[in-house]
Amino acid sequence: xxxxxxxxxxxxxxxxxxxxxxxxxxxxxxxxxxxxxxxxxxxxxxxxxxxxxxxxxxxxxxxxxxxxxxxxxxxxxxxxxxxxxxx
Numbered sequence: 001x002x003x004x005x006x007x008x009x010x011x012x013x014x015x016x017x018x019x020x021x022x023x024x025x026x027x028x029x030x031x032x033x034x035x036x037x038x039x040x041x042x043x044x045x046x047x048x049x050x051x052x053x054x055x056x057x058x059x060x061x062x063x064x065x066x067x068x069x070x071x072x073x074x075x076x077x078x079x080x081x082x083x084x085x086x087x
Contacts, residue, residue, distance in 0.1 A: 001066070001067040002067075003080065004062060005042060006029075007029040007039075010028040012052060023049060024045045025052050029042055029063065040080060051084075062085075063082045064085075066081045067081075068081050
């Protein structure tokens with residue numbers, strides 16, 4: 001499922017590297033409109049990590065994401081995985 005998140009960048013995380021070699025980088029994007037604006041964590045993995053380079057706090061962006069769900073030890077985790085950035 002594809003989702004578009006539009007808002008302002010509130011936080012840019014560092015690249016996290018795991019023992020398996022997997023890498024990810026997360027940002028927080030706060031919606032600017034609506035009665036109850038939400039903040040979303042969007043993760044970038046693999047080749048998409050480079051798309052975070054050059055982003056700045058307060059920058060307005062529109063990010064296209066895949067909605068992903070993973071299971072680990074009976075628990076389910078829902079992630080927004082960014083793949084295209086406009087802004």
